[in-house]
Amino acid sequence: MSRLFSDMSEFEIHEEIRSLTEKARKAEQHGIVNEVAVYERKIAMAKSYLLDPSDYKKGEVYELANDPGSMFEISYMNGVFAWGYRNDNKDLEAFPISMLRKNKA
Numbered sequence: 001m002s003r004l005f006s007d008m009s010e011f012e013i014h015e016e017i018r019s020l021t022e023k024a025r026k027a028e029q030h031g032i033v034n035e036v037a038v039y040e041r042k043i044a045m046a047k048s049y050l051l052d053p054s055d056y057k058k059g060e061v062y063e064l065a066n067d068p069g070s071m072f073e074i075s076y077m078n079g080v081f082a083w084g085y086r087n088d089n090k091d092l093e094a095f096p097i098s099m100l101r102k103n104k105a
Contacts (some may be wrong), residue, residue, distance in 0.1 A: 005049040006079075017046050047098035048080035056082055062100035072100060
């Protein structure tokens, strides 16, 4: 039975990231693209639990790590998820904070 990342220690999260990275590598070698995407998303979630959500503030703009050039403005935080709007899109989206990069502009 899987444990929640929020219930794991920092060491356990690092171990889980290593395990997921290995599984993603094997899936990629076998050409199972959708499985790779699932593992990458789980890795992003796990990495978010190693960061401090209080470092991410409403109104700040970040670049999305998986979509260079796309900007994301935080409307609010919910745990390790930042909710807001990408570029000029009117649809509210959520991203794990590990997927946000400081805007260099």
